[in-house]
Amino acid sequence: MSARLISASWLLVLASLLNFACCSASYDVPDYVAKHAPIVWLHSDDHYLPSDLLTHVQHTTPKIDGKLIKDKLPALNLDNLDLLNNYRDVALASNDDPLSNPAWMRGTAPDKDGRIHDATPCVVILVDNPFNDVDAFYFYFYSFDQGPNITQVLHPLERIVKGGKVGQGMHFGNHIGDWEHNMIRFKDGKPVGIWYSQHRDGAAYQWGDPELTVTDGRPTVYSARGSHANYAKPGDNIHDVALIDWCDKGKKWDPVLSAYFFKYHKDNETVTTLNPPDKKNSGPPAHNFTSLFYYDGIWGDDQLSDSDPRQDHVPKFGFRRFLDGPQGPKYKQIVRKEIYPNRRPKKTWIEFSAGMFMTAYPWALEGWRGWVTFVFVVILIFLLGVGVKVAITKGVRRYYSKGRYQKLQQGEQILMEDFETNEVLFRAATGPWTGTGQTGRIGVMILCRLSCGLYLGPFSSYFP
Template identity: 50%
Template sequence: MFGKLSSTNNVSILLFFEGWWEWDDDCYYVGTLSKRCLTLLSFAINNCTSPPKFSVNIQEVVYEMAASAPAFKQAFSTQRICLLIGFLICSTVAGPAIGADLRCPDYVIQHAPLIWLHSDDPYMPSDLLTHIQHTSPALDGKTIPDIPTLDLDNLESLNKFGDEVALTSKDDPLSYPEWIHGATPDADGRISNATPCVVVLVEKGERDLDAFYFYFYSFNEGMNISQVLEPFNRMVKGEKAQSGMHFGIYYSQHVDGASFKWDDSALTKTDGRPIVYSARGSHANYPSRGNQIHNSVLVDYCDEGRRWDPILSAYFYHFDKKSFTVTRLDPPAKSSPTPPSSSNLTSFFYYSGRWGDIAYPASDPRQEIVPKFGLKRIESGPTGPRHKHLVRKGLKPDQRRKMGWMEWGVGIYMSLYPCCLRGWRRWVFMGLIIAVLSGAVIGAVVAVKKYRNRKYTRLQAEDIPLDDWALEDEALLSSSDEEDVDKPSKFAKRH
């Protein structure tokens, strides 16, 4: 059996070629396939996908078999040729090239993002297990009692208490204990003695594979509500990816995100690996450095501080969307160390609660809230990978976030400010609005009057000229006067 395993950037194809050969006892080579036929068949198999991991030269294999054996008989019947074609067609499979050893495909590493952490960010990527060890599960603000020691292999046991369980810090987060600062990468971008990255592979179709790279930080400063974008300096967003484009990249940012084509000019790559800039404190992901805008008016800051290569210290998994299960994969060569075989490290994936404290109430002195806008300084901890829309049609999640009225209004204000609301422009704009509203009101009144006049109908009668009405009135008046003259008055009769 000759096999070829090859992979493209987002496709893995496995081809099998199988032939049947018989050896003759009389040292006689029966039948032959032309060299041209063998060459074409070999070329077809070896070039169905690119780049190949290894190639198969059928011609050389056949002649080596014939030369090294006492006799060789080729038994290629019509039925077997048809069966061979069927094998070639049906043995093309989608998804990651995961062999029997369950090893992560190399191309997942070759195209994995590289991270630039902010130079002034005090909160580095954190080890998942260390985070669990410094937290206690709580429900409705109360610690859940009689819980065994938690780790990555039994964290899902908390699901029996519901989805509102929160891994609450044993220390006051705002006292900034040492463990929440995470681990700093070295000069090579490697984080030692910590695993802050999780890679999940999802087969989404016949030719598409999604690779999710999750980065874990024990502490996020959250939204920088003390710094709001000056409206005149509003930044222009990058071009969105076309609908249905699967081969690209999606950057998760706070409550939303941005997607790009793989060849988009907004992206920067190093040796085929996209560059991601992690915002200071908030750890939102952006394709470029500098000031970044989110939630219409808030600002994130990105620069090239510390370089981090997440896949050098990561866990790798394959997610089956039908059974909703994950399987641990061995890391590719020269990547993360292989976890011990005694631990499957999958239980944490199924945990349905939150990986941090619940948002503090307004009465808590540690909480800050922006008046009118309702933005909180400290939000609830995030949920895990199972809640991150692993099954999606395109690059973006299928269920998009609904923008609130307040955020929508702020967005409109920010759009109008440079041209219509800045300085003296506001008075001109207000005058224009008043004129438009006045015109609309007047037009509505006129339209209503016309509509009402249409309801009156003309009586079906003969038209009478106005002159005839005047003559008739004079005749009536004159006849009345004559009658008064003819009748003697009471005063005259008395005298």
Template identity: 45%
Template sequence: MGKMGHRYSSFISVLLLVAQALAGLSAASIENGNPLDVSSREPQPKVPDYVIKHAPLLWLHPEDPFRPSDLLEHVRRTTPMSAHKPIPDVPELNLDNLAVLNTAKGGPGALASKDNVTAIPSWLLGEMPDEKGILHNSTACVVLLIEKSPEITDVFYWYFYSYNRGANITWVVEPFNRIFGAHPPSFHFGDHVGDWEHNMIRFKNGEPTGLFYSQHDGGASFDWNDHTVSKKDGIRPFAYSAYGSHANYVTEGEHIHNVVLIDWCKAGHLWDPVGSAFFYRYDPKSSTFTSLHREGSNDPALAKSDSFIYYKGLWGDEKYPDANPDQATVPYFGLKRFVSGPTGPVMKALIRNGLGPNGGAKRSWPEWIVGVFMFWYPCCIRGWRKYMSLMLFALCLMLVGFGGYRFVVKKRLERQKYSKLETEIPLEELERENANR
């Protein structure tokens, strides 16, 4: 064999040795649970332990038919619409591509139900947690971490339901429950497809300092050590999900919201939202979400389904037009039976100074007027008291009028005590007269 043959043989030998070495490295890596990654992908960051340790537990109302719902199933049961018309040229939607609606023609639009919701199709009902509070066929929670500083981290626990049932005549305080007219108790107003609620816990160096409960247009904030906040083993706070609306409260019982509406909370079925959840870290500067892996679990974050979290549209139908036979209006106040669904977490107030959204919820002028009325109603307006109140009001007007009359008469009498001089005396003459004295 010539020199060329030796060189070729040596080259082949070297290749074989390299191949054997790589094979050995790959086998060793697989045995250690770290398969060789030719893309050099960075390992998925993990969920901090304190996020799970102090995660809220929810008490669902025992009679509420609308349970936590699977996000993917919800998307599959809806159609992207804009101005009540289908958005064209979009692929079959799932959690991995939902954000394409943000840039679609007419997007981001709304996820409108394919079914008539008045028939309450089964997918609107969600899933009942088991006796340990775990959902086995649904992922209805999204956890977002926002690092405000090296010491402070806000953790949002978002809960999803496919349907929100609004108030009916029995959920309105007296006397405004009379505005329903002929509508029966089965009539609800403020219903909508899709429902996002949340708790937010602020951590300092991994220790909780305060938490927020979302409630309709606002919510309530509490110090972590507030005795009002009940906790399991002193570690995980409880939240009570209101019947139908799913607003979160710190205690069970009756709660008034929006001045005259009632929410009902009761410890029925326990739900552990982080038992099946998506976890992300949010960077406000770049407006990006990074998927996090919960160690020791087979959570769906491993699938890296992160497109849905960027979706900016409505997670339910747009408000039905008045021409829709299923739509109805409450007299006097113009409240609608069906309203628009909510936007998702990305469109909420994620950056906060305090525990609640910056600025808080602002009352509309009708709510302000109703609030003033309700302040006086229990003591002065209800039942026979209204006649006494009218008499008292008339008496006050009489006293004010009499006092005003006395004031005017007094002023006139005071002016009549002085008489005007008919002759004007020049100032120079007065000074000269004083000098001669």
């Protein structure tokens, strides 16, 4: 009897251990997610660094259309932020004027090893895909996004936008709150491709792409000054046709050393919290900050109204100085068929026009080429006008001739004087072009014009 009890006890212990191991494993981040995580190089002159998510929430107030929510709300944090989903179009409005450049908007610099202390500015979300694929999204958060100024507009478009505060160096396209990301696709635990978010779109690379720099299994990412767009190469990077992002090897940042980790479940669109790589087999995570994922609103102010004295716009293009803040990771198309998002943005008419202009400028508009193009266009317009006029003339004459022919078929009589006049005109028109023959033919042309005017009636205005 005792032997049976001992055996049963051991079985219970073994089952408990197996259950604990399974449960612990389900809360752990796979090794390859940290092993191949991006290394981000922040720009050496970027004044707006990665920012702690909780600090950002604590320095904002939820508003709708610029007005406070009437209901009494508890102090917001990363565990209850989604209660704001009970309202529509919520914005986390800054408690400070962004022009005052408060310390919390400037973020926190990493140390020499790339670790950011006392702040968590990164969110890693794992998404399972078919065929043993796992998409690991590495989201980077900044409390302020500084848009470009006149020095970041390609020549010669800077001449067009130059003027007012823009000409004085004002930045446009700024917004409070900024979510950027990389996505690495893993197949059987090995990386096969990576996505770099860049403003409204981005760039995708296969893992072996020569443009991609991988050091010790980790891809290099260059974060652009102010905008924080991600690039595979340093230096000047062109985006949106005519704007420049500056990247360099400034401050090294290892995002996964200070990150929250989650797993996304496509079937019910939920996330579960995972333990960071340095806390494996520690059971359920100590926190449950899934609320930051579920929050539907924007992570900054609404676009300032034109009546706000802080708002301004770029002449001729209408770009605003301050824009809406962004929505969070939930709205970054984390379920993807390819490495790039399923829905790519379409070019605006401004981007299309600017692209056509920038393409034509070097070979058709720059310097003396502009005058040649101008003359060519004038000649082309003239010839086009002549062609249209000739076509209209022939069309009207054909229509008139057809009408006269139909009248003849219906029994209309032609006077003998018309035949005699036409015979005289024909002989004069077919005469020589010299001497009196030439004079006669000119006269015939005048008579023809007069005849056309009499016969054509309202259509005579088409003929000079």
